[in-house]
Amino acid sequence: MVAVLVGGYYFGREALEELIKEQEIGIELLMFTAAIVAGVMGQWAEAAMLVFLYSISEAAEGYTAERARHAIRSLMELAPKIALVRRDNQETNILVEQLRVGDVFIVLPGESVATDGEVIEGHSSVNQAPVTGESVPVEKTLGEKVFAATINGEGALVVRATKTFADNTLSRIIHLVEEAQASKGRSQRFIERFGKIYSPAVLGVGLLIGLVPLLFGLPWEDWVTRATVFIVSAAPCALVISIPITLVAALGTAGRNGLLIKGGVHLENLAKVRVVALDKTGTLTLGRPQVTDIVLLTGRTEREVLALAAALESRSQHPLAQAILERASDGGIAVSPAVDFQSVTGAGAKGVVDGVELFIGSPKLFTGLGLSLSPLMARIEALQREGKTVVGLGSRVEVHGLIAIMDPLRPDAAQAIAELKRAGIKRVVMLTGDNLLAAQAIAGQVGVDEVHAGLSPEDKTRKVVELEAKYGKVMMVGDGVNDAPALAAAHVGVAMGAAGTDVALETADVALMSDNLARLPYLIRFSQRTWGIIQQNLALSAIVIGTLVVGAVGGYFTLPIAVLAHEISEFVVIASGLRMLRT
Numbered sequence: 201m202v203a204v205l206v207g208g209y210y211f212g213r214e215a216l217e218e219l220i221k222e223q224e225i226g227i228e229l230l231m232f233t234a235a236i237v238a239g240v241m242g243q244w245a246e247a248a249m250l251v252f253l254y255s256i257s258e259a260a261e262g263y264t265a266e267r268a269r270h271a272i273r274s275l276m277e278l279a280p281k282i283a284l285v286r287r288d289n290q291e292t293n294i295l296v297e298q299l300r301v302g303d304v305f306i307v308l309p310g311e312s313v314a315t316d317g318e319v320i321e322g323h324s325s326v327n328q329a330p331v332t333g334e335s336v337p338v339e340k341t342l343g344e345k346v347f348a349a350t351i352n353g354e355g356a357l358v359v360r361a362t363k364t365f366a367d368n369t370l371s372r373i374i375h376l377v378e379e380a381q382a383s384k385g386r387s388q389r390f391i392e393r394f395g396k397i398y399s400p401a402v403l404g405v406g407l408l409i410g411l412v413p414l415l416f417g418l419p420w421e422d423w424v425t426r427a428t429v430f431i432v433s434a435a436p437c438a439l440v441i442s443i444p445i446t447l448v449a450a451l452g453t454a455g456r457n458g459l460l461i462k463g464g465v466h467l468e469n470l471a472k473v474r475v476v477a478l479d480k481t482g483t484l485t486l487g488r489p490q491v492t493d494i495v496l497l498t499g500r501t502e503r504e505v506l507a508l509a510a511a512l513e514s515r516s517q518h519p520l521a522q523a524i525l526e527r528a529s530d531g532g533i534a535v536s537p538a539v540d541f542q543s544v545t546g547a548g549a550k551g552v553v554d555g556v557e558l559f560i561g562s563p564k565l566f567t568g569l570g571l572s573l574s575p576l577m578a579r580i581e582a583l584q585r586e587g588k589t590v591v592g593l594g595s596r597v598e599v600h601g602l603i604a605i606m607d608p609l610r611p612d613a614a615q616a617i618a619e620l621k622r623a624g625i626k627r628v629v630m631l632t633g634d635n636l637l638a639a640q641a642i643a644g645q646v647g648v649d650e651v652h653a654g655l656s657p658e659d660k661t662r663k664v665v666e667l668e669a670k671y672g673k674v675m676m677v678g679d680g681v682n683d684a685p686a687l688a689a690a691h692v693g694v695a696m697g698a699a700g701t702d703v704a705l706e707t708a709d710v711a712l713m714s715d716n717l718a719r720l721p722y723l724i725r726f727s728q729r730t731w732g733i734i735q736q737n738l739a740l741s742a743i744v745i746g747t748l749v750v751g752a753v754g755g756y757f758t759l760p761i762a763v764l765a766h767e768i769s770e771f772v773v774i775a776s777g778l779r780m781l782r783t
């Protein structure tokens with residue numbers, strides 16, 4: 201009796217608080233009512249058991265949910281606590297939290313990196329698994345980025361910090377995942393709304409079961425007991441916990457595997473994806489384009505053409521610009537940047553060099569200026585058929601040269617697409633701003649179903665909407681910069697290799713921390729598995745509730761049996777959801 205009073209006092213208070221503050225009849229109130237009624241009827245042992253088991257399961261539930269939520273925190277422990285920093289030519293150990301942007305620190309072989317930075321001395325292979333989920337070591341040399349908590353291999357690295365500890369990629373991953381875990385999915389919200397109607401209904405029906413038989417002169421003790429058993433049986437604890445526990449566990453696991461999913465709702469959406477749309481440059485290809493051919497047209501030398509091209513591209517952010525600048529610097533060509541630079545979206549760029557207005561960009565850019573490229577089309581198309589992007593360099597009156605640029609295909613692209621199909625994706629589509637011939641050459645090697653080329657960012661968005669209408673939910677995968685509108689329009693937007701670019705992290709629903717395309721089918725399968733477990737949990741809870749309710753009203757179950765079955769089903773659901781903590 202004391203147990204009932206003490207235990208009951210606590211959750212009774214909680215139940216009443218909920219009732220008063222949120223004007224809501226919650227599960228606590230159901231349990232509280234059942235316990236009181238049992239107590240009033242003199243069934244003290246039963247009431248005590250109810251209060252006791254309910255409190256235990258509540259505590260256990262809170263504890264596991266907390267554990268699952270903080271599983272992602274374990275990543276933090278991989279980061280070192282101190283860093284060997286070089287200040288004023290002296291090397292001292294400081295706490296990582298004291299590192300400032302611009303500090304130079306040393307990472308000895310076998311140590312982990314203190315915070316995000318850029319290599320300024322040395323080279324080594326680094327295991328980036330803590331950030332990207334991929335344990336194949338990556339070579340890091342001068343000028344390359346390293347990330348906090350990644351593990352240095354054989355060489356010593358001297359690194360200049362580009363982020364403080366609190367602000368680095370690892371901290372951001374953890375923060376993002378924790379935020380995601382707090383957000384609610386569509387089905388979760390539905391269940392919660394449902395609960396708001398359901399619990400009062402249970403109480404009402406319980407009242408009817410307890411009172412109505414009195415009118416017919418049936419034994420009231422029997423029916424009041426049935427009503428109590430009914431209320432406990434129908435309490436939706438397991439139903440309500442099914443979704444959140446699974447999502448919290450899944451989001452944490454995804455984060456530890458380098459998949460940043462920004463909310464349970466996206467996992468739910470991913471499980472329904474039927475179409476995958478991929479950007480070409482930087483997604484299917486490595487994003488490391490290289491100049492392969494230079495065609496001279498007006499008697500200017502290769503050096504001259506490259507120097508002019510580089511003068512324009514030194515002002516451009518486009519990946520193709522990088523290729524041209526690299527080629528110029530390999531040839532030892534000094535670059536004097538163009539003035540009045542302007543980029544022409546989806547076509548190229550223009551600027552003034554030595555007083556002359558020059559253009560660089562797609563053949564379309566030049567035909568748009570009124571130049572005829574017909575004598576050159578055969579050569580251009582031959583290059584494009586090899587999967588190369590052809591850009592012209594010229595003025596308003598003539599094209600001085602053509603530069604062919606090739607961005608090699610990712611080695612795992614074909615396999616990743618085949619895997620996507622096996623995971624149940626009906627259609628894989630390429631969306632690119634590049635020209636059709638080059639796009640088809642790449643597409644042919646990887647086995648996509650459809651190619652759409654020459655698209656502006658707005659065209660890409662429109663295509664995503666069209667695909668969705670035609671085949672079902674679309675997942676758009678892009679590099680997150682010029683694909684941003686399409687990423688936003690898709691059912692799920694996925695940014696590739698987000699380690700480093702804030703834009704990608706912010707626009708997409710999911711950011712892959714590694715560049716590995718194999719992560720895409722993994723992501724789809726992961727979401728399907730999560731969704732499968734959620735459905736199992738919902739079905740199980742519904743069946744248990746259904747059986748108990750029928751038994752309760754029929755008078756087959758006593759209160760202890762109902763309480764036990766109820767709590768067991770809740771534990772089973774939690775354990776089942778926690779399966780997503782592994783893998």
Ligand SMILES: Nc1ncnc2c1ncn2[C@@H]1O[C@H](COP(=O)(O)OP(=O)(O)OP(=O)(O)O)[C@@H](O)[C@H]1O
Pocket residue numbers: 479480481482513516517518520521545546547548549560561562563589590591631632633634635655656657682
């Ligand atoms: N700075 C530039 N220098 C040279 N050509 C350019 C430049 N910017 C754009 N272009 C031309 O415009 C075309 C379209 O560019 P856009 O950025 O829309 O797509 P992309 O990067 O080629 O492909 P994807 O959409 O697959 O990423 C390029 O293929 C190229 O021919």
Ligand SMILES: [Zn+2]
Pocket residue numbers: 254257435437438766767770
């Ligand atoms: Zn319960």
